[in-house]
Amino acid sequence: MDIGPIVLSIPIFFILIGVELLVHHFTKKKIYRFNDAITNLSCGVTSQITGVFMKIGTLALYQFLYAHFALITIPVNWWTVTLLFITADMLYYWGHRMSHQINLFWGSHVVHHQSEDYNLSVALRQSSFQTLWTFGFYLPLAIIGFNTLTFALVTAFITLYQFWIHTETIGKMGLLELVLNTPSHHRVHHGRDPKYIDRNHAGTFIIWDKMFGTFQKEEETPTYGVTKPIDSWNPVWANFDYYVNLYKQASETPGVMNKIGVIFNKPGWRPESLGGYQPIPHVEKSTYKKYDLLPSGRVNYYVLIQFTGALAITSFYLFTQGNYTLFEKALLSMLTIICVVNCGGLLEKKRWAMPMEMLKLVCIPALYFYFFQTSTLFLTTLGYSIGSAIWLMIINSDITNTNQLNSANTTS
Numbered sequence: 001m002d003i004g005p006i007v008l009s010i011p012i013f014f015i016l017i018g019v020e021l022l023v024h025h026f027t028k029k030k031i032y033r034f035n036d037a038i039t040n041l042s043c044g045v046t047s048q049i050t051g052v053f054m055k056i057g058t059l060a061l062y063q064f065l066y067a068h069f070a071l072i073t074i075p076v077n078w079w080t081v082t083l084l085f086i087t088a089d090m091l092y093y094w095g096h097r098m099s100h101q102i103n104l105f106w107g108s109h110v111v112h113h114q115s116e117d118y119n120l121s122v123a124l125r126q127s128s129f130q131t132l133w134t135f136g137f138y139l140p141l142a143i144i145g146f147n148t149l150t151f152a153l154v155t156a157f158i159t160l161y162q163f164w165i166h167t168e169t170i171g172k173m174g175l176l177e178l179v180l181n182t183p184s185h186h187r188v189h190h191g192r193d194p195k196y197i198d199r200n201h202a203g204t205f206i207i208w209d210k211m212f213g214t215f216q217k218e219e220e221t222p223t224y225g226v227t228k229p230i231d232s233w234n235p236v237w238a239n240f241d242y243y244v245n246l247y248k249q250a251s252e253t254p255g256v257m258n259k260i261g262v263i264f265n266k267p268g269w270r271p272e273s274l275g276g277y278q279p280i281p282h283v284e285k286s287t288y289k290k291y292d293l294l295p296s297g298r299v300n301y302y303v304l305i306q307f308t309g310a311l312a313i314t315s316f317y318l319f320t321q322g323n324y325t326l327f328e329k330a331l332l333s334m335l336t337i338i339c340v341v342n343c344g345g346l347l348e349k350k351r352w353a354m355p356m357e358m359l360k361l362v363c364i365p366a367l368y369f370y371f372f373q374t375s376t377l378f379l380t381t382l383g384y385s386i387g388s389a390i391w392l393m394i395i396n397s398d399i400t401n402t403n404q405l406n407s408a409n410t411t412s
Contacts, residue, residue: 004055004152004153004156005153005156005157005160006048006156006159006160007048007318007319009160009163010315010318013120013123013124013163016120016163016164017119017120017121020032020119020120020167020169023169024119029168031117031119031168031169032117032119032121033117033290033292034300034304035233035292035293035294035300035347036115036116036117036121036233036292037117037119037121038233038303038304038307038343038344038347039115039125039233039234039235039238039344039347040115040121040122040124040125041121041124041125041307041311042233042235042307042310042340042341042343042344043111043124043125043126043127043235043238043239044124044125044126045235045310045311045314045336045337045340046128046235046236046239046336046337046340047126047127047128048314048318049128049314049317049333049336049337050128050129050333051128051131052317052318052321052329052333053329053333054131054132058131058135059148059152061135061139062138062139062141062142062148062151063142063148065139065142065143066142066143066145066146066147066148069142069143070142070143070144070145071143071144071145072144072145073145073147074144074145074146074147076147076150080146081150081154084141084146084150084151084154085154085157085158085204086205087141088138088141088151088154088155088158089158089202089203089204089205089208090205090208091137091138091140091141092137092155092158092203093201093202093203093208093209093212094137095133095134095136095137095138096109096134096201096202096203097198097201097212097214098134098137099130099133099134100198100201100267101198101266102133102264102265102266103246103262103263103264103265103266103267103269104133104246104263104264105130105133105134106242106267107129107242107243107246108127108128108129108130108132108133108239109127109130109134110127110226110242111125111126111127111128111130111238111239112125112126112127112130113190113192113225113226114225114226114229114230114238115224115225116224116225116229116290116291117224117290118166118167118168118187118190118222118224119166119167119168120163120164120166120167122166122190123162123163123164123165123166124163127239128239129239138151138155158203158204159203161181161203161204162181162186162203162204164183165181165182165183165185165186166183166186166190167183168183168187169183170182170183170184171183171184172184172218177206178206179205179206179207180204180205180206181200181202181203181204181205181206182206184217184218185200185202185206185209185217185218186200187218187222188200188216188217188218188222189201190222190224190225191222191223191224192222192223192224192225192226192227192283193220193222193223193283194279194280194281194282194283195216195219196216196222197227197280198214199214199215199216200214200215200216201214223283223285223288225290227280227281228245229291230291231291232291232344232348233293233343233344233347233348234341234344234345234348235337235340235341235344236337236341237344246262246263249262250262250263253270253271253274254271254273255271258271258273268280293347293348293349295346295347295349295398295399296395296398298394298395298398299346299347299395299398299399300347302346302388302391302392302395303343303346303347305388306339306342306343306346306357306388307339307340307343309339309384310336310339310340310343313332313335313336313339314336317329317332317333317336328371331367331370332367332371335360335363335364335367338356338359338360338363339360341356342356342357342360345357346399349399349400351400353399354392354396354399354400357392358389358392361385361388361389361392362385364381364384364385365378365381365382365384365385368381369381
């Protein structure tokens with residue numbers, strides 16, 4: 001199955017984000033920040049791009065186990081699909097919970113929690129590597145005898161369900177709160193306040209948290225994000241920042257067993273000789289500031305146009321990737337990732353952002369000609385690149401003059 005339910009749902013995601021942006025506009029509530037939302041979506045782009053390669057391996061492993069080790073062959077009907085959905089949702093809970101309890105796993109899942117806002121764009125902020133650590137929780141389903149296609153569809157719908165709960169525009173939902181995961185329950189999960197950390201891991205059914213002792217109802221408004229903010233708009237760095245710090249921490253920790261403990265124990269673990277487990281820091285809401293670098297409006301408009309182009313390339317790639325060789329997939333993946341990384345670099349006024357953006361603008365017409373070999377499309381993309389390069393030179397001073405970078409932070 002080349003095009004899954006999640007890829008097919010991308011237009012719906014953006015329509016709903018558009019609706020939430022209208023709420024943002026008319027209610028005057030600060031639900032979105034441009035720089036944060038672009039980074040959330042950029043992480044989603046990189047996750048989907050790398051997911052093309054991840055899916056090949058994970059589903060192949062599932063199919064291998066199903067084909068050779070399944071205890072029985074379970075027929076596909078309404079009640080077996082319902083049973084699979086409930087069972088897979090419980091396994092999702094445990095995989096998600098362990099992603100918060102094991103440092104190695106948390107290093108990938110942390111990407112989803114880095115945003116200091118809470119809106120529908122956060123739902124798309126996903127890790128490029130989490131599947132490596134959590135897919136194993138689903139493998140018993142193959143051995144039980146649930147076929148691969150049904151499994152892939154059911155787990156995709158568990159993921160799709162969770163999109164709408166990433167919002168502050170929906171309050172508590174009465175009786176539904178007793179059984180289902182709701183925006184209120186999931187806001188708790190994204191809170192970095194000590195009382196909210198490692199709570200409400202459910203996918204669809206909140207009953208798992210209530211059964212296994214990890215439920216916390218929403219009381220005061222959560223402070224969103226992680227205890228050590230990443231302070232970056234770079235989607236690739238978002239995937240590696242925690243692992244770089246984890247490597248440094250393990251390297252500086254004496255003793256082989258202690259190094260292993262750093263990797264496999266809960267985040268914040270330290271050996272007793274280094275002070276033991278580090279408590280979760282309290283959040284002082286009155287003084288807490290979000291990371292909020294603010295370049296000029298001209299830079300924002302340029303980034304918006306370039307990111308829209310990156311989304312077009314991503315959508316084209318995801319809907320047609322079955323037609324290309326591995327080398328061609330790698331080319332499109334590289335181009336897309338460069339596009340979104342450059343957006344983050346421009347928003348942060350990084351010194352490498354200008355030359356990397358110019359390189360991207362040179363590569364776009366060449367790659368389009370390679371894939372389509374039509375003069376019309378080549379001339380169109382060439383015109384796009386030339387126009388973008390001229391625009392980039394006009395706003396060059398806004399990007400290279402770091403003194404103009406407004407690091408005024410907004411109060412949570």
